[in-house]
Amino acid sequence: MAHWSKMAEVGTSWGLNLTFFVYRVLGERMVRLLLHPIVFWFLLFAPGARRNSSAYLSRLRGVGAFAHAPTWRDNYRHLHAFASSALDKVAAWMGRIDRNRLIFEKQADLYALRDSGRGAVIIGSHLGSLETARALAAHLGQQRKINAIVYTDHAIRFNAILARSNPGFAVNLIQVSRLGPDTAIELTEKIDRGELLFIVGDRTPAAENGRVALAEFLGAPAPFAQGPFILASLLKCPVYLFFCLSEGSGSERRFHIHFEHFVERVELPRKTRDAALQALIQRYADRLAYYCRIAPLQWFNFYDFWHS
Numbered sequence: 001m002a003h004w005s006k007m008a009e010v011g012t013s014w015g016l017n018l019t020f021f022v023y024r025v026l027g028e029r030m031v032r033l034l035l036h037p038i039v040f041w042f043l044l045f046a047p048g049a050r051r052n053s054s055a056y057l058s059r060l061r062g063v064g065a066f067a068h069a070p071t072w073r074d075n076y077r078h079l080h081a082f083a084s085s086a087l088d089k090v091a092a093w094m095g096r097i098d099r100n101r102l103i104f105e106k107q108a109d110l111y112a113l114r115d116s117g118r119g120a121v122i123i124g125s126h127l128g129s130l131e132t133a134r135a136l137a138a139h140l141g142q143q144r145k146i147n148a149i150v151y152t153d154h155a156i157r158f159n160a161i162l163a164r165s166n167p168g169f170a171v172n173l174i175q176v177s178r179l180g181p182d183t184a185i186e187l188t189e190k191i192d193r194g195e196l197l198f199i200v201g202d203r204t205p206a207a208e209n210g211r212v213a214l215a216e217f218l219g220a221p222a223p224f225a226q227g228p229f230i231l232a233s234l235l236k237c238p239v240y241l242f243f244c245l246s247e248g249s250g251s252e253r254r255f256h257i258h259f260e261h262f263v264e265r266v267e268l269p270r271k272t273r274d275a276a277l278q279a280l281i282q283r284y285a286d287r288l289a290y291y292c293r294i295a296p297l298q299w300f301n302f303y304d305f306w307h308s
Contacts, residue, residue, distance in 0.1 A: 023090055031087060032249070039080045043072065049302040053078045056299065059218040059306070065293040074297075081297045088129045088246065088253075102132060102255050104139065109240065109261040114140045119191030121232040121239045122146075123262065125202040125288050126300045128244040132255050140196075147190055149174050149199040184234055191235050198242070199228045201284050202301060213278055215285035218292065222285070222306045229280045233266040241287055245295040258291065 023031045043050060050072075057070035057078065091097050104110060113120055124130055150173055174197075176183055187197060204212050204225050211230075212223040232239045243258040262283070268276050292299050 023087070028087065028091065028096070032084070035080060035083045039076060039083050042079055043076050049079065050075045052302045052304060056305070057296070059220065060292065060296050062219045066296055078297045082300045085129050085300060092129070092132060101253065102257060104257050104259065106258070106260065110139060110259045113238070113240065117194050118238060119194050120196055120237050121228070121235060122196055122198045122242050123201040123228050123239060123284065124198060124242040125200055127288065127291055128246055128295065128298045129255060130244070132244045132257060145172065145195045147172050147174050147195055147197050149176055149197060187231070188235055191237050199231070201225065201228050202288060213281050215282045217285045218289050220306050224281045224285060226277050226281065229266055229277055233268045236265060239263050239266060241284070243291045245291065245298060
C-alpha cells in the first residue's frame with residue numbers, strides 16, 4: 001500500500017491553473033458552479049478516493065455519527081466538500097475571506113496566548129480549512145508570525161499556484177522531511193521570538209523511519225505521528241489545537257474556528273516516555289474524532305488511514 005506522501009496528486013497543473021484563472025477573472029460563484037462536473041468526474045474515475053471516502057464514513061456510522069451505509073451520493077458530497085475547501089484555500093491566500101465570515105469559538109485560550117506574547121506549537125488536522133489559520137495572526141497582533149511546517153512535495157503544484165496568487169505565500173512555509181539539529185535550532189529561535197509553529201497531527205511521517213503510535217480513532221486503531229508532540233517537548237512551549245469547520249455556501253459561507261489549549265508544556269520523562277507520548281496522541285485523536293462527529297463530511301484524508 002502506498003504511503004500518502006507517495007500518492008499521485010489529484011488533478012493536473014493545467015486544471016488547477018484554469019481553476020485559479022477563472023476564480024480570479026470571473027469570481028467565486030462561477031468557480032463553484034464548475035465544481036459540480038469536476039467532482040462528478042472524480043467520482044467516476046478516482047475509485048481510490050471514493051473507496052476511502054466510504055471507509056471513513058463507515059467508521060463514522062460504526063460510532064453512531066453517520067446515519068446509514070455510505071452511498072455514491074455521500075461520496076459525492078464528501079468530495080465536493082473537499083473541492084470547496086480547496087477553493088477556500090485560494091480565497092484565503094488571495095485575501096478574499098472577510099473577517100466577518102470568521103467565527104472564533106471560545107476565545108479565552110486565543111486571548112490568553114495573545115496576552116502572554118509567547119511562542120507556541122499549534123497542532124491542526126485535515127479537518128475543514130487549514131488556511132483560515134492565517135486569521136490567527138490578525139487576532140494575535142501584527143507582531144505574531146505563523147509558520148507552517150509542511151511536506152510540500154505532497155501538493156507541490158497547488159502550492160505553486162497559491163504562491164502566484166500571493167507573492168508572500170511561501171515566506172511562512174518551512175519544508176521538512178525530518179527534524180534535524182539545524183531545523184530544531186531554527187524552530188527554537190522562532191518560538192523565542194514569540195512566533196507560532198503550525199503542524200498537522202493526522203498524517204504519518206513521509207520519512208520511512210518516522211515514528212508513529214497507534215491510537216483509537218472512530219472505533220479502530222490508527223497510526224498517528226509522534227513528531228508533533230516530540231517537537232513540542234523539545235521547544236518547551238505551550239501547545240494548542242486548531243480545528244476549522246465551515247457552513248453555508250458562497251458569500252454566506254462561514255468558518256467556525258476552534259482554538260483550544262492542549263497542554264502548557266509537553267513533558268516526556270525518560271522512564272515513561274512511550275506512555276506519555278501515547279497519552280498525548282490519544283487525547284489528540286479523541287479531539288479530532290469529536291470534531292469529525294460534528295462535521296462528518298469535512299475530514300479530507302482520502303487514503304487508507306487505518307491501514308485496513
